Amino acid sequence: MVGPNGSGKSTLLKIISGCIEGYLGSSFVDGVNIVENHKRCVRKIGALIENPHLYSYVNSYDMLQLAYKLRNGRNGNEDEIDNSLNQVGLMSKKDIQIRDLSSGEKKRLSIGLALVGSPDIIILDEPTNNMDAEGVSMFQRLINQLRDDGNRLIIITSHELDIIGKICDRLIFLINGQIRRDFIINKEGYFLILQTDRSANSVALRTFKTELLAEGKIAVLIENEDELNDLFRTISERGIKIKSIEKMTQAEFEYKKAFNQ
Amino acid sequence: MIWNSKSMAVFFLKNYRKSSAFKYIIILFFLLGLLMSVLSIFFLNSIVSEFVPSSIKIIHYPKQILEDIYNFAWASIAIYLPVLAVAFFASTSISSDLESKNIYQFMTMPISKEEYLFSKILSSFVASIISVLVFIAMQFITYLLIFRSFPPLAFLNYVTVMILIIFTDTIAAMVFSSIIKKGDYGPLGFILFFLLITNVISLLISSMSGLNDSFIITNAQRLAYLVFLNVEPYFMVYTGSLSSISFNSELLLIYIQIAYTVAFLFILYSVFMRRGEVR
Incomplete structure (x- = not known):
């Protein structure tokens, strides 16, 4: 989803991910209303909403472990958490406090939190903001790999059309909360x-x-x-x-x- | 529900434990305890002599009087520590999550709003208890050093009452935290509430009804103070005495404290559950 600031991208993602209530209309996951069956629905969703600062004094491992516990209802073993760290290229920063990570690394960790437990639906709100070239390239590889891995829905909002154009299959333009254009991307052309x-x-x-x-x-x-x-x-x-x-x-x-x- | 809340509370506590705020508050309470220890070890007799008319010459003070004054001095400092501790931990716990957008990390997880709220209460409460216990532990050790015996059972009573006060203060501070969006305003708002607003409210009640203002709000907040200061709260009036507070008076104060806790809990739940920007 692409649109200028204030077009309603993040709000729409919050609604889809069951983050907020009190709006008109309904959001369904596999036919189940997310407001009425929140826990059941969000178990299938991994989301990065807005740009969370994360908790400064814990490390990446602790943060991912908590996300794993809450999503799967059990502690993740070390390999599972390490796998998530590897996915976002933060294995070498495993034990470093989050306040010592760069903003790009924090963003990678936020993406890692959304991917923990391999959810069927992944929602990423401006995931490449604050990322350096290496981070962006890692992100593109990751999304392509996730898409190739299986039947998964990935929803991304971004301002960076060149990246979006390369990794997405379908593009929606939003303005003032309305869909302006919705089309399938021809990646070859x-x-x-x-x-x-x-x-x-x-x-x-x-x-x-x-x-x-x-x-x-x-x-x-x-x-x-x-x-x-x-x-x-x-x-x-x-x-x-x-x-x-x-x-x-x-x-x-x-x-x-x-x-x- | 308990498992999720416990997991989150442990995580938040871990974050608190390594934070600068936690270190500063522990150091502050330790230094206060150290100062009180020095005062108690070297100057307790001088303090007691202030309560005795100068015409009477006492060579050796009875242990009971020394104990009463010792408890009086420590309790009069300890009573302010819960407010300070919860201002650090509880009054920023929700507002900082809203400000930093961290709350969305939890609202997109299979957890309920109640579980999140409960984990926040639990972590702030435990962090505040740990910091206040540093001071109380020093009070305990200093007592052992001075009196060469364990404190009386009333000490346990005093610790329990302090924990109850910390819990009430935690809930009250979290009300601020759930109303205010900016994390930094939470501690300020909460301290102002206790230092100014409660006094203004009690003054208003007092002037409107002709009642003694101390009964309504300050009594409940000064529970530990009263227990160890041996001040008897008759209806609407304080009467100072060196004899211990009666069981019934203490019970009355505990009831008032519990009533405050329930009221604040209700407000906190109502405010937080109605926040539109999070589910």
Whole structure:
């Protein structure tokens, strides 16, 4: 889910994860109302909501152990907790107090807390905020691995369209609590935004999947290398003058369109 | 319910135990105890002599009088410690979780709001007891050193009463913690409540009804003080005496304390359960 600040992303996640009450409508997990059957439903959910500061004076191991106990109703053995630490790359920081972790490491631990006990539904609210490049790359690997592991629903909110575009299958744009766009992402494809000298050029490129954005500004969907070569050949053959060219993922392109940017 | 609450309470206690606040409060109570020990060991006779007319020359004070004054001195300090301890632990316990968003970690787990609340009460209560017990342990040891015997059974009574006071104060402080969103305002609000508001309320009651203000709120809060100060609370009036407080008077004070605890517990539960931003 993507949307500007205040669009209702976190609130929606809080509702879905059974974190808050007193709203209109209902949230169901496998057909069960989360408000009426909270414990049963949230057992299937692992959530990272907002940006929790966590408890400064305990270590990552203690924090994960508590989450494991509460979710599974029993103590986790050392291997199970170590596995969670490994998942988020914090094994070497196992015994360090949380206040001594960097903000990116705290974020990783928060993600680890959501993953403890392998829940069927994972809800992550802006998981890559405060993360360095290494953290983001670890996160992408982790999400791809979780998706490949089994039949799991992962809901993520983020502002970082480039990351979202790479790891998500479906994208929802939210604004003022309303869904603006909801579509399946074509991960293989990308858009080339061409600024040409004439709008009529879009007719010349009609053999491609194009969209006229503004006077002379054309978006072309490229899904493979052949299409790219064909595009440049056509541009050359028709003598179309290109003033600028910009590459965009589908997520970025749709976002700009949805929010008139 | 108990298992979840216990697991969380142990976790919160672990966090308290390693926190700077806990270390500072333990050091503070230890230093207070040390100061009282020095006063008691070296100056107890001088303090007792203040209660005796200067015209009377006493060479050796009876043990009972020394004991009464000893207990009087320690209890008059000890009575303020629960307020200070719970201001550190209980008055920030919920508000800091709301402020730091840590509460969402628990609200998305298969636990009820009641379990969370109970674990918070339990952990703050135990942390406060541990810190106050540092002072009481020093009182016990100093007694052994001075009187070369174990304290009378009333000491056990005094410790029990202190624990009851800590529990009431914990619940009262947590009411603040559940109302205030900013963690830092909790201790301030709670201390102001005890130092100013309770006095204002009792003054109001006193001026409106013509009753002695001390009975309504201060009596219950000064339970331990009264037990060991040997002050007899007749209806609406204090009467100081060196003889022990009667069993009935003590029972009355305990009833008042329990009534406060139940009232604060009801307010805490009602306020916390109605908070919209958490389930």
